[in-house]
Structure formats: C-alpha cells, structure tokens
Amino acid sequence: MASAADISGLVEPERVHGSVYLDDEIFEAELDRIFERHWVFIGHAGEIPEPGDYRQRWIGRQPVIFVRDQQGEVRVLMNRCMHRANAVCHQERGNAKGFTCPYHGWRYRLDGALAAVPYADRYPEQFDRRELGLRKARSEGHRGFIFATLNLDDVSLAEHLGAHVMAELDDIADLSPEGELLATAGAHRLRYAGNWKLQVENVIDGYHANFAHRSHYDNVKARTGFDMTELGTSASPATVSDLGNGHCSWDSSALLARGTRSFSQAGADVQQAYEKSLVAAHGQERVDQVLGKGGTHLYIWPNFSYVGAHFRIFQPIAPAETQVQLVPLTLKGAPPEVNRSRLRMHEVFYGPAGNGQADDLEIFERNQIGLAASLAPWSLLTRGAHLEQRRNDGTVTGQITDELPNRAIFRKWAEVMAEPVPA
Amino acid sequence: MSALREKVADFLFEEAARADAHDYAGWLELWAEECLYWIPCNDDDIDPETHISIVYETRVGLQDRVRRLGGGYAHSQLPPHRLSRVIGNIRVSEIEEGLVEARSTFNLTAFRRDRFEIFAGRMVHRLRPEGDDFRIVRKIVYLVNNDGYMSNMTFLM
Numbered sequence: 001m002a003s004a005a006d007i008s009g010l011v012e013p014e015r016v017h018g019s020v021y022l023d024d025e026i027f028e029a030e031l032d033r034i035f036e037r038h039w040v041f042i043g044h045a046g047e048i049p050e051p052g053d054y055r056q057r058w059i060g061r062q063p064v065i066f067v068r069d070q071q072g073e074v075r076v077l078m079n080r081c082m083h084r085a086n087a088v089c090h091q092e093r094g095n096a097k098g099f100t101c102p103y104h105g106w107r108y109r110l111d112g113a114l115a116a117v118p119y120a121d122r123y124p125e126q127f128d129r130r131e132l133g134l135r136k137a138r139s140e141g142h143r144g145f146i147f148a149t150l151n152l153d154d155v156s157l158a159e160h161l162g163a164h165v166m167a168e169l170d171d172i173a174d175l176s177p178e179g180e181l182l183a184t185a186g187a188h189r190l191r192y193a194g195n196w197k198l199q200v201e202n203v204i205d206g207y208h209a210n211f212a213h214r215s216h217y218d219n220v221k222a223r224t225g226f227d228m229t230e231l232g233t234s235a236s237p238a239t240v241s242d243l244g245n246g247h248c249s250w251d252s253s254a255l256l257a258r259g260t261r262s263f264s265q266a267g268a269d270v271q272q273a274y275e276k277s278l279v280a281a282h283g284q285e286r287v288d289q290v291l292g293k294g295g296t297h298l299y300i301w302p303n304f305s306y307v308g309a310h311f312r313i314f315q316p317i318a319p320a321e322t323q324v325q326l327v328p329l330t331l332k333g334a335p336p337e338v339n340r341s342r343l344r345m346h347e348v349f350y351g352p353a354g355n356g357q358a359d360d361l362e363i364f365e366r367n368q369i370g371l372a373a374s375l376a377p378w379s380l381l382t383r384g385a386h387l388e389q390r391r392n393d394g395t396v397t398g399q400i401t402d403e404l405p406n407r408a409i410f411r412k413w414a415e416v417m418a419e420p421v422p423a
Numbered sequence: 424m425s426a427l428r429e430k431v432a433d434f435l436f437e438e439a440a441r442a443d444a445h446d447y448a449g450w451l452e453l454w455a456e457e458c459l460y461w462i463p464c465n466d467d468d469i470d471p472e473t474h475i476s477i478v479y480e481t482r483v484g485l486q487d488r489v490r491r492l493g494g495g496y497a498h499s500q501l502p503p504h505r506l507s508r509v510i511g512n513i514r515v516s517e518i519e520e521g522l523v524e525a526r527s528t529f530n531l532t533a534f535r536r537d538r539f540e541i542f543a544g545r546m547v548h549r550l551r552p553e554g555d556d557f558r559i560v561r562k563i564v565y566l567v568n569n570d571g572y573m574s575n576m577t578f579l580m
Contacts, residue, residue, distance in 0.1 A: 092570070186465040186474045191572040215496040219487045323572050328475050336472070343475050348487075352573035353462065353478050353580065355491050358499040361575055365536070 011414040013407065014385050015378040018371040020413070021195040027319040034302050034416050035060030037151050039160045041304035041313060042066050042137075045074050045144040047183040047327065052095040052110060058315055059150055064137055065089045065099070066146070069110035076148040077112045078135040088134070099134070108134050142166050143173040144181055145304075145311075161300065164243040164395055168298045172306055174290045175262055177277040178333035183311075185343055188326040188351040194364035195371075196303075196316035199324055200409060202360055203305040203312065204248045204297055206232050206240055206400035207383065212363050216349060216356045231255055231295075231400070238295075238400035246301030246412030248405040256294030262331075263309040264341040274338050281333075299405065301412055309342040310350065320368050326350055326357075381406040428515045431525045431550065434557045435510050439529075442579035443506040447489040450579055455551055455558035458482055462564045462580060477569065477576070492577070499577040504535040506578060510546075522560060523550045533578065542580070543567050 007026060010017035020026055042057050043066045054067035056079065063079035065088075079087050081101040088099040088108060098115060100107045107116040112134035117123070137148040140157035143166075147157050158166065173179055192199075202208065209232045210217065217228045231238055237254035252260075259271060266274070278287045298306040303314040315323040328346050330339040349356035371379075384402025391397060398404040434453075441450040454460075462477040463469045471479050480488065491497050508531035518524045524547065531542040544566040550557035564580055 184473075186469065188464060188475065188477070189570070189572045191574050193574075212498065215491040215494050215498075218494055218496065219491055222490065223483070223487065330473075340472055343471075343473075344479065347476055347479055348484065351464070351475070351477050352576040354577075355488065358575050358577045359497065362499040362501075 008414045008418040011410045012378075013411075014382045015380050016406075016410050018374065018377045018379060020410075021197060021368065021371050022319055024319055026417075027195075027316065029417060031060040031316065033419060033421070034413070035316070036062065037149075037419075038154055038302075038416065039147045039149045039157060040302060041300060041311075042076055042139065042146045042148045043313070044181060044183045044311065044327065044329065045141060045146055046181045046329065046332075048074065049182065049184065050095065052097060053093075054089060054096060055093045056089055056091070057313075059137060059148060060316075062150070063087060063089075064148065065134075067096075067110055071111070073111065074139070074141065074146055075111060076137040076139040076146070078137065080135070081106055082114065082132040082134065083117075112136055143169045143179075145169055160245065162244050162247065164241075164249075164393070165245075165247045165298070165300055168243075168249055168296070168306075171261075171290050171293060171296075172298075172329070174282055174286065175278075176331035176333055177274075177281040179281070180332040181329045182332050183327050183329050185328045185330055185339075187328075188310075188354075190324045190326070190352060190357070190361065191317075192322055192324075192361040192364050193320055194322060194361075194368040195319055196314050196322040197409075197413075198364040198367050199312075199314055199322055199360075200299065200302070200305075201406050202364070203307060204240065204250065204299040204405040204409075206236075206238065206250060207403070208232075208363070212359050213356050215359065219355065234399060234401050236400050239397050240400050240402055240404050241398075242396040242404055242408035244394065246409050248299045248408055250295070250297040250400065251293065252295035252400070253293050258294075259291045260294040261291060261296060262338065262342075263345055264338040265345060266335065266337040266341040270335050270337045274334050277333065277335075299409075301409070308349070309346050322364075381410065425515070427517070427523065428513065430555075431515045431523060431548075431557070432510075432513050434550065435513065435525060435527060435548065438559070439508050439510050443508055445492070445500075445503050445506075445578065447493045447579070451485060451489050453557075453559055454482065454485060455560045456482060458485070458559055459561045460485055461562070462566065463569055465570045467565045467569070477566070477573075478564075478580070492579075497577065499575045502535070504533040504575075504578045506534075507532050518549070521552065523552065523557065524548070525550060531580075535575070540574070542576070544569075 010020050048068040051068050057064050057066045065077045065079050067075050079089050081088050083106050086101050086103040088101045098109050105118040109115050114129045114132045139148040210229045220228050238252040241249050305312045310326045310328040313325045381403040384398045388396050388398050460480045464475050464477045510527050510529050512528045514526045516524050527546050533540045547563045549561040551560050
C-alpha cells in the first residue's frame with residue numbers, strides 16, 4: 001500500500017493529481033480508510049417500511065443487510081454467517097421472516113440474533129449462541145437517512161454530518177406533509193467505466209450542465225421556452241457551499257420558481273392543495289423555507305447525494321468501475337399526482353435511457369480515458385478559489401460555476417487518507 | 424403463417440431496422456398520435472403510477488427523445504452504438520377496438536468503444552391497423568436485466 005504521505009501529496013489546494021483516479025493501491029486505500037473506517041450512507045428507512053423488509057448494501061467491500069426488524073428498528077447487519085461465513089442474505093431486496101444460512105442451516109432473527117443451530121448436541125456446553133448473532137455495524141440516522149460505520153471509535157453521526165447538513169435533510173423530509181419520506185418506487189441502477197470520484201464531483205458541479213446537458217436544455221427550451229442555461233453561467237445568482245467535512249450543497253432559489261424543489265409538475269390545483277397541506281402540517285414560515293429553496297443538490301461525504309427527487313448511493317468497484325443507485329423518494333401524505341409527477345420528471349433525465357444522466361456517464365468514461373495521459377497529470381480546481389466567501393455560520397460559499405465543492409471534497413479526501421493506519 | 428401475422432412481423436422488422444439504423448424520424452413515424460412507450464424498471468409487473476420506469480413516455484417524450492438524439496449534442500450517442508437486433512417468437516392476436524397485439528422476443532447486440540453489450544427481452548406491441556400498415560399505440564419492453572446495473576442505453580430500444 002502507498003504510504004499516507006505519498007497520497008496526501010497528490011492533492012493541492014487548487015489541483016489534484018490524476019493518479020487519485022487511476023491507481024490500484026490508492027483505490028484499495030480509499031476503501032480501507034474512507035469507506036471502511038468512517039461513516040458511509042447505507043439507505044433510507046423509507047426503503048424498508050415493513051418489518052422484514054431488507055436491502056443488500058455495502059460498507060466499502062463488505063456486504064451488509066439493511067433491514068427492519070420485528071420491533072420496527074432499522075438495523076445494519078454484516079451479511080456473514082457466524083459459523084463459516086456464508087452470505088445469509090442472497091437477494092438484492094425482499095421481505096424475510098429471518099435469515100437462514102443455506103449451507104448448514106444456522107437461523108438468525110431479523111435483529112441478527114442467532115435463533116437456531118441444527119443438531120446442536122454436537123457442540124459443548126459452553127458454546128454460547130448469544131455471542132453468535134450476526135455482527136452489527138454501528139448505525140445512526142437523521143430523518144430516515146441511515147448511515148453506518150465499522151469504526152466504534154468514530155465521531156457521532158451528528159458530528160460527522162454537522163448542523164448544516166442535518167438542516168438540509170430536514171428540508172427534504174419536510175417536503176412531505178407528514179415529515180416522512182418513502183422510497184418504495186424502485187431504483188435506477190447504473191454502472192460506468194470510471195472512478196467513483198468522477199460521479200461525486202459531477203453531482204455538485206454547476207459548471208458542466210450547459211455543455212454536458214445541452215441536448216436536454218435544448219429540449220426544455222423547445223418545449224417550454226425556458227432557458228435553463230441561465231442557471232449555470234457565471235452571471236447566475238445560484239450559489240454553491242462547502243458545509244464542512246467534505247459535504248456540499250447548491251442553492252438555486254434566487255433563480256428558480258418557488259416550489260421547484262417539490263420536483264413536481266402536477267396541475268396548479270394539485271400543487272396548491274399540496275402546499276396547503278404542508279402549511280397545515282408545518283406552518284407557513286417553515287413551508288416558505290422548504291419550498292422557497294430551489295433546485296438544491298446536496299452531497300454528503302463520501303457516498304451520498306440528493307438531486308431532484310432522488311438520492312444516490314455511490315459504490316466503488318474498481319479504480320475504473322463504479323456502481324450508482326438512484327432511489328426516488330416519494331412524499332408521504334402528498335397528493336398521488338405530486339408523487340406521480342416526481343417519478344415522471346425523474347425518468348426524463350435520469351436512468352440508463354434518460355435524456356441527461358446517460359451523458360454524464362459518457363463524460364465520466366471519457367474522463368477516465370483522458371486521465372491516462374500523464375504529461376500534464378494535474379486536474380485544475382482553480383475556478384473561483386480567489387472569490388470564496390466565508391459566512392458567519394462557518395460555511396464557505398461561491399458562485400454556482402465555481403470549483404469550490406471539488407476543493408472541499410479533495411481537502412477532506414487528503415485529510416482522511418493521511419490518517420494514521422491502526423496496526 | 425397467417426396473412427395478419429406476416430404483416431405484423433414485417434412491421435416489427437421494419438421498426439427494428441429503423442431503430443438499428445438510428446433513423447430517428449423514420450422510427451417516430453411508426454407511432455400513433457396517442458401512444459405510450461414503456462420500459463419497466465426493476466421488475467416486469469411494476470405499477471408505473473407508483474414505481475419508476477426506465478422509459479415511460481407518451482408522444483411528447485418520444486419527440487423530445489428523438490430531437491435530442493438527432494441534435495448533435497447527445498454525447499452518449501457520439502458516436503452512436505452499432506446495433507443489430509433479431510426479433511422472433513412472434514405471436515399475434517386481435518384484441519379490443521380493432522387493435523392487434525404482437526408478443527415477441529428480441530436479442531440485441533450493441534457495440535461501442537470496443538465493448539459489446541447484449542440486450543434481450545420480451546416486447547408487447549399494440550398496433551392500430553392503418554390501411555395496409557400499422558401504427559404503434561403502445562410498446563412495452565421487458566428487459567431481462569431491468570433489475571441489473573445498466574450503462575448507456577440511449578439508443579432506440
């Protein structure tokens with residue numbers, strides 16, 4: 001493995017060395033240090049609303065089961081039989097009464113407790129089943145967004161996220177009149193031949209859209225007359241912020257119409273009824289905050305983003321292979337037409353045949369090709385660096401086309417990658 | 424082979440040829456004014472009202488899709504995939520309101536940037552006879568890998 005010092009020298013305040021996207025040893029170190037030693041996003045509780053509902057997920061390279069147990073608690077269990085390590089959950093999703101190892105029949109409850117060992121008379125008296133439950137990752141959530149870490153000594157989730165990120169998650173959850181999100185509308189599952197950080201940087205990149213997504217913007221203009229390129233020029237009033245710890249967000253409210261964030265184009269009467277129910281539930285002041293916030297993107301270090309109506313989970317597979325899941329959220333208690341519109345709007349742009357995101361995947365693959373040219377091995381993250389503004393609340397803000405998020409993300413990357421490795 | 428089945432097969436082969444050739448305008452001509460193009464996501468029997476699809480488009484969506492692909496800035500089709508699809512196992516039945524339903528399977532080989540990909544699945548076309556020809560009222564594509572990790576599928580399926 002490359003030493004921590006070698007790695008941190010690859011990131012400078014305003015540029016990053018191409019090997020961070022290419023190198024096998026760096027990739028393995030990322031999984032060790034970023035994914036398997038600190039908080040990562042696992043899923044949303046609204047994906048598994050009923051006891052027994054589960055999803056297969058990953059913490060770095062390690063398989064986990066994201067499951068709701070008999071008592072309704074959400075758990076993150078290591079997907080490894082305590083006997084001889086078979087994966088006890090072998091489907092991507094479903095509903096189960098428990099998990100039975102297919103190899104020798106060891107049976108676990110939904111909370112991970114070992115319920116039965118076949119032919120137990122061949123074990124000695126001191127053999128203690130209570131110590132052989134499925135191992136649990138440490139997990140915590142905020143507004144149903146569940147994170148986990150394999151590191152018992154890690155900071156609390158609240159400290160990892162910080163107040164600004166938690167407020168962003170509150171704003172997303174409060175788009176529901178019941179303050180609750182559901183994630184039972186399926187997932188777009190994507191793969192591309194490029195490094196995982198290319199997707200990370202892209203999701204919070206305000207500079208690319210007028211070029212990478214020109215074909216979609218041309219469609220919108222032809223259909224509605226609205227020129228979406230205004231959002232992403234250097235004259236745009238939209239902003240981007242470094243929320244600390246590598247987390248970043250956009251705010252396009254200065255440009256986009258009130259309510260854009262509901263990501264629904266249901267009829268005016270339906271939207272009004274929806275807003276009325278929001279006001280009844282949360283009060284006018286809160287609703288003004290939530291709906292007045294336009295078209296926000298949120299990135300939470302290292303593997304989560306929220307865009308439009310969906311959240312994403314980034315899963316590194318190899319230096320040049322990444323899987324991404326896009327999980328649309330529906331708003332509990334909102335009119336069905338609002339939720340239906342969120343799904344239809346999502347499909348137009350996202351997914352393997354969508355009019356926008358497929359072009360991003362193409363860009364990532366070309367990016368990976370370009371990175372191999374090593375005569376000038378640095379990628380430039382200079383844009384807007386001399387214009388960053390520190391706010392009183394500790395966040396740092398810039399104009400939407402600035403590379404402020406890239407700098408914040410790689411600052412966090414270098415910091416985590418340079419941490420001493422425990423023996 | 425019945426005369427109807429032969430006519431329907433010819434129509435499906437023509438649609439396949441236009442899609443393989445990226446003949447966007449020619450492909451769009453095959454669709455009725457009121458139409459639905461649907462590729463379910465994650466499973467075959469999802470409810471599109473409450474579940475996302477890979478594609479769920481009426482004519483407006485199809486027009487946008489085709490305008491984008493032909494507009495010169497759809498990076499995911501620059502260059503376009505080389506495509507070759509085989510349509511088979513065609514079964515035809517006459518259903519309500521004079522419509523014809525065609526069930527078929529397909530196998531599509533796509534090649535781009537030194538990478539082969541295979542797409543396969545079932546299709547259900549609902550066709551409205553128009554003189555000697557048909558128009559597509561509804562087309563559903565059930566991909567065998569609709570729950571798998573997928574990459575660029577922006578060509579005409």
